[in-house]
Amino acid sequence: MSAPNFNALAQSGIQRLRAYDPGHDLVALRREAEASRRVLVELGSNENSHGPSPRARQAVLDCLHEIYRYPDPLGGDLKLALASYHGLDTAQILLGNGSHELLMMLAQVFAGPGTEIVASQYGFAVYALAAQAAGAQLRIAPALPVDHAMSRGHDLDAVRREVAYRTRLVFLANPNNPTGTWFSNEALIGFLSEIPASTIVVLDEAYHEYVTDPALPSALPLLERFPNLVVARTFSKGYGLAGLRVGFIAAHPELVAVMERVRESFNVNLPALAAARVALYDQDHLDRVREQNTLLRSELLAQLRKRGLSVPDSQTNFLLVDFGRPAIPIESAMVQRGVVPRPMSGYGLPTCLRITVGNRDENRRLLQVLDEVLA
Numbered sequence: 001m002s003a004p005n006f007n008a009l010a011q012s013g014i015q016r017l018r019a020y021d022p023g024h025d026l027v028a029l030r031r032e033a034e035a036s037r038r039v040l041v042e043l044g045s046n047e048n049s050h051g052p053s054p055r056a057r058q059a060v061l062d063c064l065h066e067i068y069r070y071p072d073p074l075g076g077d078l079k080l081a082l083a084s085y086h087g088l089d090t091a092q093i094l095l096g097n098g099s100h101e102l103l104m105m106l107a108q109v110f111a112g113p114g115t116e117i118v119a120s121q122y123g124f125a126v127y128a129l130a131a132q133a134a135g136a137q138l139r140i141a142p143a144l145p146v147d148h149a150m151s152r153g154h155d156l157d158a159v160r161r162e163v164a165y166r167t168r169l170v171f172l173a174n175p176n177n178p179t180g181t182w183f184s185n186e187a188l189i190g191f192l193s194e195i196p197a198s199t200i201v202v203l204d205e206a207y208h209e210y211v212t213d214p215a216l217p218s219a220l221p222l223l224e225r226f227p228n229l230v231v232a233r234t235f236s237k238g239y240g241l242a243g244l245r246v247g248f249i250a251a252h253p254e255l256v257a258v259m260e261r262v263r264e265s266f267n268v269n270l271p272a273l274a275a276a277r278v279a280l281y282d283q284d285h286l287d288r289v290r291e292q293n294t295l296l297r298s299e300l301l302a303q304l305r306k307r308g309l310s311v312p313d314s315q316t317n318f319l320l321v322d323f324g325r326p327a328i329p330i331e332s333a334m335v336q337r338g339v340v341p342r343p344m345s346g347y348g349l350p351t352c353l354r355i356t357v358g359n360r361d362e363n364r365r366l367l368q369v370l371d372e373v374l375a
């Protein structure tokens with residue numbers, strides 16, 4: 001019996017979908033580096049080079065004797081901790097196996113064939129994926145121009161113009177990945193005031209823990225005023241727990257209740273629940289991570305600009321570096337020398353690479369390698 005055309009059997013949105021591109025095959029690169037006794041400097045995924053709170057690490061070890069059990073299906077302790085930390089009600093919180101899962105679920109639940117999802121050019125790749133997987137039409141608002149202070153950042157006026165009566169969801173990241181750009185709380189309030197109540201605005205704050213600009217507080221306090229606002233957060237970036245997979249959204253309790261219907265009951269695993277709760281209370285660690293990142297980010301930014309590269313300011317733990325010529329050969333040469341950035345061709349930015357701000361040693365190695373490659 002011959003295999004059927006499985007693609008044709010998939011639902012229509014999925015037939016045209018290409019899987020999320022996670023960048024380089026790091027497992028293979030690590031194996032090669034180990035064989036040639038070289039360090040691999042991984043700067044492609046915006047992971048936290050300073051690592052998680054030691055207490056969170058310990059919490060993982062401490063829960064190992066329990067891993068034959070299912071985790072708490074409600075994640076009650078973590079929700080309580082999050083609610084108290086952020087001044088929310090537990091009914092406003094939905095936990096996810098990373099926030100990626102929740103972004104997909106939002107589209108699955110609130111969009112579908114015949115509806116539209118709006119995002120910005122150079123927005124996070126998952127938004128387009130979520131729209132397509134749900135079978136919704138994706139509308140992309142043009143980004144701000146390259147020479148704008150927020151080079152290639154979200155243009156909220158342009159985004160608003162794409163919103164129509166069929167628009168169920170708007171996805172915005174603040175600060176944005178991969179541009180590192182951001183918009184002010186004031187601009188967000190203006191934007192939300194003009195969006196109809198039946199359009200859900202998802203504000204992805206994956207990099208919030210790295211933010212230092214006082215004009216960019218979290219949007220969580222705006223939930224009171226805008227019931228159609230959803231704020232997405234993750235423990236993968238500032239908290240350094242990417243490998244455990246835990247994130248959450250905060251939103252109106254009724255929106256959360258609707259999404260609960262499709263949440264897989266044990267979506268957040270037991271070590272993740274334990275570690276995230278403890279990480280939340282290690283404020284000193286988080287503060288140190290932010291301070292280190294702020295310092296190292298500005299040093300790296302200055303070094304890159306000194307080399308004539310175009311790099312916009314960033315409120316995150318990464319920089320979008322524009323080489324002004326095709327970046328693929330530069331990237332290959334970097335990878336050959338053991339430094340791994342994230343290629344940006346998939347984002348329509350073929351002259352750019354996204355580079356995570358590493359620790360001091362990693363940044364030094366990055367600059368060394370760049371000097372060799374660009375010579």
Ligand SMILES: *Cc1c(COP(=O)(O)O)cnc(C)c1O
Binds near residue numbers: 099173176247
């Ligand atoms: C990294 C990232 C996420 C989420 O990551 P998870 O590990 O799935 O929580 C979400 N949004 C943006 C913009 C990101 O860069």
